[in-house]
Amino acid sequence: MNYNIEKLKVRANHSCELCGLKGELYAYTVSPKEDDSIDHQVALCSICQNGIQSNNFSNTNHWRALMGSIWSELTSVQALSYRILHDLKSQDWAAETLESVFLDESIITWALAEVHKADNKVIHKDAYGNVLLSGDNVVLIENLNVKGINYMAPKGTQVKKIRLVVDNAEQVEGKINSDTIVIVTKFLKKA
Numbered sequence: 001m002n003y004n005i006e007k008l009k010v011r012a013n014h015s016c017e018l019c020g021l022k023g024e025l026y027a028y029t030v031s032p033k034e035d036d037s038i039d040h041q042v043a044l045c046s047i048c049q050n051g052i053q054s055n056n057f058s059n060t061n062h063w064r065a066l067m068g069s070i071w072s073e074l075t076s077v078q079a080l081s082y083r084i085l086h087d088l089k090s091q092d093w094a095a096e097t098l099e100s101v102f103l104d105e106s107i108i109t110w111a112l113a114e115v116h117k118a119d120n121k122v123i124h125k126d127a128y129g130n131v132l133l134s135g136d137n138v139v140l141i142e143n144l145n146v147k148g149i150n151y152m153a154p155k156g157t158q159v160k161k162i163r164l165v166v167d168n169a170e171q172v173e174g175k176i177n178s179d180t181i182v183i184v185t186k187f188l189k190k191a
Helices: 005-011 046-053 075-087 092-100 105-120
Strands: 026-029 041-044 138-140 144-146 151-153 171-176 179-184 188-190
Touching: 005 026, 005 041, 026 046, 041 046, 041 075, 075 092, 075 105, 144 179
Parallel strands: none
Antiparallel strands: 026 041, 138 188, 144 151, 171 179
C-alpha cells in the first residue's frame, strides 16, 4: 500500500496533477524511479492512470491538458507530462508544446529514460512473427544465394544455434556448411 496517497491528494488539491479532474486519485511513480518518494510520484485520475498503463493516448482531447501540466513546479509532473507529450509528438499541439517548454536537462533525461530503454531493445522475429532468441534453431523458407562463398542454400535448410545481430532486428548469424553467415530474418522460420 502506498502511504503517500494522502500527501499526494493534499499536494494536488484533490485533482489529477495531469488533467485536473477531481475524484479518486492514485499514486503513480514516474519510472525509472522505483521508490515511493512523493518527489517521484504524480497523483493521477483513473483516466490518466489507465491511459499511461496501457500506453493508450488515442483520446488526444483528454491529453491536451498536458499543455498546462508541463508547466508544473513539480519535477515528477514535468517528467511525466514531457514523456506523454513525446509519445504524442505527431500531434501538432504536442510538438508545439514540447518546443515551447524549457526544462532542466535532468528532467528530460528522466522523462525519456524509459523511451530510450524501449528504443534500444531490439526484438528479432521470424517471417511469421515468432520471437527469435540466441541459440534457437531455424529453417530457411526460401532458397538463398549465400554471398561470398558461391553457394545456394536450399529452402528447408536447418540452421542451428543462431546468434542475434544485436543492433539489427532483421539479421541473425548462423552456420551453413560450416561457414558463419548473416541471414535476414524474413527468410527464416523458427524450428
